[in-house]
Amino acid sequence: MAKQQRVYSATAREALVLMGKQIQLARKRRQISAAELAERIGIARSTLWRIEQGEPGVEIGLVFEAAVLTGVPLFVEAPGRLAAQIDRVDDKLALLPASVRNTSKDVKDDF
16 A cells, blocks of 8 residues: 655645755755764754755654754744743643643524
8 A cells, every 4th residue: 555645734845945045044054964963963964854845744852952052043032931931831831731632512592
């Protein structure tokens, strides 16, 4: 059986391309060669090329590592602020139910 091709939304594809271009621009501005950055991440140059092209099949952790090493901000301008944002989201999640269930009860509206 052939593996079905995953379809991504236009917004997701554009975000991947934007992140890849930001990583490539930051790498070049810092005068880091593709080979050097790939070595620092621990990946092949071809994988770095795929990151910089915005290909969706690359592990998100590798994309984030490339962003961090080149100085591309992730969610906030100051990396130390991520922990505070994680704490705020954890607080919000704690207020929500532990699981979400589809409660499709029949409504009795035959008075």
